[in-house]
Structures are given as structure tokens and as C-alpha cells.
Amino acid sequence: xxxxxxxxxxxxxxxxEEHGNDDNHIHEWVDxxxxxxxxxxxxxxxxxxxxxxxxxxxxxxxxxxxxxxxHIYHSYYENFMTAFFEALEDFDxx
Numbered sequence: 001x002x003x004x005x006x007x008x009x010x011x012x013x014x015x016x017e018e019h020g021n022d023d024n025h026i027h028e029w030v031d032x033x034x035x036x037x038x039x040x041x042x043x044x045x046x047x048x049x050x051x052x053x054x055x056x057x058x059x060x061x062x063x064x065x066x067x068x069x070x071h072i073y074h075s076y077y078e079n080f081m082t083a084f085f086e087a088l089e090d091f092d093x094x
Contacts (some may be wrong), residue, residue: 006033006076008083015084026084030077032085041065041072056071065075 011033019025028038035041042065045051050071 006079007022008079009087011080012083012087016087019086021091023084026077026080031073031078032079033076034073036069038065041068048072050075 011029015028019029022065035044042051045068048071049054050068055067059070
């Protein structure tokens, strides 16, 4: 999936329907959205604007595709959590 095709509100709503407000599975949920093929990683890294981030010291020596996947994951996580907290407010009211 790519950042511009993911409906974060829909993802958050679906997560709440399946897991309720149990946030123990958020990592796996978001991780499943991150691309796994080299080409898709490169395209998505460029779209998510993480392709041009500096390599951090702890990432030196790590394959580029793994670094980019991590950066994509963090971008996705931030977007998901924003939508999750908004959806959680509605979920708690029900």
C-alpha cells in the first residue's frame, strides 16, 4: 500500500472493530501496511518523503531497504495513531 492510498480513518476504524481499544496489536497492524518489495519500498519512501532523511548513527551498516522500511513504518505509525486517537474518541462514546 502507499501512503496516498491508505485511508487512515478507515484503518483505525477497522482496527477498533477487530481489537477494540486494546492497543497491543497496533505495531503488527501498521507493520502489515509497510511495503516489502524493493521497488515498492523505494517508491513509497519517495512518496512518504522519507527517502531524503539522514541516516542515523545506529542505522549505519544496515541495508538501505531496511532503513527505508523503518522510516516508512514510523511515518505510517504517526498517521495511524492520529486517526486511531480520533476514532477512539468516537468509539468510547458508543
